Amino acid sequence: MKNVDAISYVTLNGKAHIATMNLLKGITLYGEKLISRNGSEYRTWDPFRSKLAAAYINGLEFDFFNVKNILYLGASTGTTVSHLSDIIGYSGKVFAVESSTRVARELISNVSSKRTNVIPIIEDARKPRSYFSIYNKMDLVYCDIAQPDQTTIAIDNCKIYLKEGKPMLLVIKTRSIDVTMSPKNVISQEIKKLECHSFDIKQKIDLAPFDKDHAMIKAIFCPR
Ligand code: SAM
Numbered sequence: 001m002k003n004v005d006a007i008s009y010v011t012l013n014g015k016a017h018i019a020t021m022n023l024l025k026g027i028t029l030y031g032e033k034l035i036s037r038n039g040s041e042y043r044t045w046d047p048f049r050s051k052l053a054a055a056y057i058n059g060l061e062f063d064f065f066n067v068k069n070i071l072y073l074g075a076s077t078g079t080t081v082s083h084l085s086d087i088i089g090y091s092g093k094v095f096a097v098e099s100s101t102r103v104a105r106e107l108i109s110n111v112s113s114k115r116t117n118v119i120p121i122i123e124d125a126r127k128p129r130s131y132f133s134i135y136n137k138m139d140l141v142y143c144d145i146a147q148p149d150q151t152t153i154a155i156d157n158c159k160i161y162l163k164e165g166k167p168m169l170l171v172i173k174t175r176s177i178d179v180t181m182s183p184k185n186v187i188s189q190e191i192k193k194l195e196c197h198s199f200d201i202k203q204k205i206d207l208a209p210f211d212k213d214h215a216m217i218k219a220i221f222c223p224r
Helices: 053-055 078-090 099-110 149-163 183-196
Strands: 007-014 015-021 034-037 038-044 069-073 092-095 119-123 140-142 167-173 199-206 214-221
Touching: 007 038, 007 053, 015 034, 015 053, 015 069, 015 078, 053 078, 053 214, 069 078, 069 149, 078 099, 078 119, 092 183, 092 199, 099 119, 099 149, 119 214, 140 149, 167 183, 183 214
Parallel strands: 069 092, 069 140, 092 119, 140 167
Antiparallel strands: 007 015, 015 038, 034 038, 167 214, 199 214
């Protein structure tokens, strides 16, 4: 194990795995392994199941130290949401937006009913004003919704909910945007959209080999 932070590397059968300190001791979500170290329990974090884990392994520099509230767009069944819940602990909240009632059912029964720092919001992220119940501005907007207009959706949500000077992490699934254009050009096109809306691009991370033709963009919201 490298350190005792909420995100760490643990060794299992001689192999290093990225992991998060489990907020719910003894409870797993998707078949991840539990490893005890110095009184803490870690859950292995599968980079093939979570693009945030893939981004970390591929060099994402992100410090959750000052992150309390997170707006998460495209929560699905809550795999990555559960690891963010581990990372921020009970002093913060993950507001998890998911439009599909089918997957949201699993998000609620397996994640938010057990993790009190996860608030499910069953709404369309294209209508950010529909979840105005979020009481404070966010320290981070995370967007992974795999839609052709995903960048615009992320920008619209940041304009309403993200604090100035705070980061957004945007997953770009290039094939959801344009299958005819090269992935590299799609990513450049989406980055230009962000720059036109006052985002300062800090990192662009290719998520291969975990997710082909995907990138994660880390950008800071600096409205003029
Ligand atoms: N982020 C998830 C994870 O790492 O565990 C995986 C997300 S999956 C790639 C994309 C999710 O976005 C799907 O569950 C889909 O239903 C949801 N989604 C798509 N369009 C949406 C929208 N307009 N508003 C909210 N959620 C949406």
